[in-house]
Amino acid sequence: MDIAKEWKDYEILDMANGEKLERWGNINLIRPDPQIIWKSKSFPEKWNSANARYNRSNTGGGAWEYKKRLPESWPIKYKNLTFNIKPMGFKHTGLFPEQAVNWDWMISKIKNSNREIKVLNLFAYTGGATVACLSAGASVCHVDSSKGMTLWAKENVESSGLKEKPVRFIVDDVTKFVQREIRRENHYDAIIMDPPSYGRGKNGEVWQFENNIADLVELCTKVLSNNPLFFLINSYTTGISSKVLSNILEINMKKHKGKISCGEIGLPMTNSNLILPCGIYGRWEKIDK
Numbered sequence: 129m130d131i132a133k134e135w136k137d138y139e140i141l142d143m144a145n146g147e148k149l150e151r152w153g154n155i156n157l158i159r160p161d162p163q164i165i166w167k168s169k170s171f172p173e174k175w176n177s178a179n180a181r182y183n184r185s186n187t188g189g190g191a192w193e194y195k196k197r198l199p200e201s202w203p204i205k206y207k208n209l210t211f212n213i214k215p216m217g218f219k220h221t222g223l224f225p226e227q228a229v230n231w232d233w234m235i236s237k238i239k240n241s242n243r244e245i246k247v248l249n250l251f252a253y254t255g256g257a258t259v260a261c262l263s264a265g266a267s268v269c270h271v272d273s274s275k276g277m278t279l280w281a282k283e284n285v286e287s288s289g290l291k292e293k294p295v296r297f298i299v300d301d302v303t304k305f306v307q308r309e310i311r312r313e314n315h316y317d318a319i320i321m322d323p324p325s326y327g328r329g330k331n332g333e334v335w336q337f338e339n340n341i342a343d344l345v346e347l348c349t350k351v352l353s354n355n356p357l358f359f360l361i362n363s364y365t366t367g368i369s370s371k372v373l374s375n376i377l378e379i380n381m382k383k384h385k386g387k388i389s390c391g392e393i394g395l396p397m398t399n400s401n402l403i404l405p406c407g408i409y410g411r412w413e414k415i416d417k
Contacts, residue, residue: 129392132228137204140397144169182219210287226406231260238264248316255281267294315353325365359412373410
């Protein structure tokens with residue numbers, strides 16, 4: 129498992145009973161997590177430090193319970209990157225900190241390529257990968273069907289001091305956008321996708337991971353340049369093995385010389401040997417000569 133262990137502004141303080149106690153900068157939040165099926169708290173006294181807790185409803189959804197006053201948003205840093213955190217509906221904060229594993233990998237690949245790299249970031253959310261790739265010197269096309277998430281990504285780019293870097297923000301259905309890029313004969317050296325298990329595009333297009341991921345990867349190979357650098361798929365879809373992502377890349381990247389890897393990503397708990405599993409990835413990368 130690849131573990132995101134280089135954070136200073138984020139940490140898991142404890143986890144038990146289907147919940148995790150996290151520190152985001154100087155604010156502590158309690159949020160549910162289905163992977164936490166054990167009942168024993170390691171540090172019971174720490175749970176009283178929470179500023180807010182997200183409580184699930186028995187009828188679906190849920191709501192935040194505020195124990196201490198919270199700002200509307202606040203910044204946290206990962207190395208030289210800055211992200212704006214905001215408690216949202218359905219427990220999210222606008223950032224998945226375990227993705228630092230992938231950010232570091234992308235940054236290294238781009239910096240070591242010694243050439244201009246064009247990145248296509250699909251299902252780009254609030255732009256964690258967009259910010260990372262821009263910071264490494266790439267140009268990025270950021271695509272997400274949510275206008276609100278795209279505006280948030282712009283905030284993160286600006287907060288990281290990258291406003292003048294070459295980035296294009298597109299609010300659109302991912303598949304339709306890629307189809308148009310094929311017709312325009314636009315090409316990219318790197319593709320990132322972090323698709324949801326289930327979702328809808330801006331015009332009601334239905335996305336279901338198991339039904340659509342293989343077709344989308346095949347479609348995306350048609351916008352790859354002749355000298356691609358990497359192709360990354362990240363997923364939170366339960367029941368899917370990382371080997372499935374590896375297999376899909378193996379099938380679709382045959383004509384490009386490279387290596388494929390896959391695995392889990394996770395977050396460590398402070399002062400503990402416990403690790404929280406947070407998803408899977410499949411990566412194709414160019415083999416360096």
